[in-house]
Amino acid sequence: MTISFWRYSHLLLAGTSALFLIIASVTGVILACEPIADRSQSYKVVDLETVSTAKAIIALQKEYDEVLSLQVTSNDEVIASVITVDGISEEIYVNPTNGQRLGKVKERHPVFIWTTNLHRSLFLKSLGRIFVGIISLLLCLIAVTGLLVLIQRQGGLLKLYSKVKERDFNQRYHVILGRWLLIPLIIIASTGVYLSLEKFDLIPVHQAELDWNKEPVLPVHYQGLSELAFFKELKLNEVRQITFPFSEDELDYYEFNLKTRDLLVHQYSGEIISEIEQPFSLLLSRWSFNLHTGSGSILWSLILLVASASILFFIFSGLMLFIKRRRFSDKITIVSDKDVSDIIILVGSESGQTYAFARHITQELIQQGKSVFVSSLNEYTSYKKATHLLVLTATYGDGDAPTNARHFLSLLPTIHQPHPIQFAVLGFGSMDYKHYCKFAIKVDASLQDHQSFTPLIPLEKINEQSEKQLNTWLEKWSAAIGVHHKSYQSKKKDITFAEFKVIERTALNLDQTFLLKLRLDHNQTCQSGDIIHIKAPKTDKPRAYSIARIEDDIVLSIKKHEHGICSSYLSDLQIDDTVHAYIEENAHFHLPLNPESIIFISNGTGIAPFLGMIPNLIDNGQQFQFFWGGRFKESVKLYQPYLPFTAGDPSSSVHLTYSRAPQQKYVQHEIWDQRKLIAARLHNGCHIMICGSMAMKDDVIEVLEKISIQENHTALTYYESRGQIHIDCY
């Protein structure tokens, strides 16, 4: 089973039972205090191993008019039910060696009685008890699935207690507390389930009964108890309860309930008249009770208290992690069901900006009571109830589709729509490219040709995510489908350029490539995968480069182009020079949170973000595979100071290929050679990060597609829709 399966099960179980677990946890904490409070005033005065039952019985009979029973508590205190010489009947703690009264047995505090009722049945009697039993079972499953996630995450059972790699507070302590408290939690939950099953008579009990009609065999000499071997030898520590004979009649016996057996004993001869072993189910029930309530052990009560309180922390930190994962996910979660939605939004996006706009429209429509279904263009299919289709798509390369839209044009003619649908296409692109919004144009033309689709409004193109253009289009489209619209504001922060000091610049290598190390200012937060926009002097447009974050610096890998103004300017920089730039967050290409493993694929300068990510993974002991394609064997030397492996001695997780001599291999060929490993990793939830040229990306995606189908019998779009593929190409 994969980690994601167990993680989803863990999340689902916790999500459905969270409210009740909070009640169980708070009441559990209060109830765990009861044995601790009881122990603060202990009536244990002697070591029970040293006191014979003969001594205790004689002492009690001397001190009181009548003794009905004697009970030994799990805290080694002795309680006697007596009638005093003044004729008062009471339950008291006694000193078993002399029968002296130590204190009256108090009633339970009303707070504990109230809390017990809430904890056991939510004040709903039998129905509540059933409910609580089910919640206990769910807690058991949550703890077990949590343990399985933990075992897989730590790399096996034996590494369960090895160093915790997570840095995020909630994540880190979810794991640390989890591995210490899972066992107590499993015990609390499973004993809770057992006690519930027992309450509803679902545990078979074969209880034999003591035979009161049996006659004694041994002759009676009327000796005192102190002369009878049975009473002399049996010490109080083995006793749970003694019920005294009702009268002095020879056929009235002592009834002894010991730890594992029950006996009837003749009061004058000490002969065992009848004896039964207690059934295993009864012992199990007693253990369950003690383990669940902490009765009898102050240490265990404290562990129960901490474990119960920890449930609150697990719920809180789990919720925080869930929210964080959702926030970090660069895809919109699928809204509603494709076959019940009126409006279908299909997105074609590579770096996630188009999704931001899709998210805005979806939220607006949902707030107005519309049912909306959102997915990628690759996931195009039939829609039973749809009346409107909206396509939002970027363009890449030579007017090509973004990766998550590459199948749309071939899928379109093959799928039959049950009803006519009105469509609109909005293209996202940049006028800097020769084929401005060309893919959106192709999509629009294909939909026009399809008999199921009729245009609602003509195709529009948005240059560089222009908010002004977006809002004008939004007004038109909203009016056409009859909804209100709220203007769109991208969450991009205001751009402020800053000065970055040059710390290091390498010489050009044989590929005309060099590394530039810049110092970050204290206020700048960024991580590997973000983009730096650098403006060369006397130019208007900044150039974008992917960054590696290494401690307080960022490292860029730059290829000097013959007529490239910015790359030439950067290649001439000296130490302590400054560059004018700003950093843009590129969340969709950050290191995924706690991935099972990662496959890094890049060529040329696309290696840059990975120079910061790989050392991080190695530090955390996480699994990775690294594929890089360069031109010559010497090409990788430039990056060696940042890679914790050497070019000549690649470990099994490092795959370097060279397109020129000696072996003439491209990165996609090496990926194909490693297909078994890649397929297995993908299947287990591994993330793939691709950075480099668009041409390399197209070839790599083609090979991954082939591997996915051939080895896993699954289309690559399946892994894409689960957010496992991250692309940042240029």
Ligand SMILES: Cc1cc2nc3c(=O)[nH]c(=O)nc-3n(C[C@H](O)[C@H](O)[C@H](O)COP(=O)(O)O)c2cc1C
């Ligand atoms: C490597 C690269 C190639 C691009 N090619 C084109 C293109 O051929 N035509 C175009 O109009 N825009 C092109 N663009 C611009 C993107 O389509 C545009 O930035 C879009 O808003 C990105 O949306 P996304 O973040 O959802 O992928 C290209 C952008 C990049 C980075």
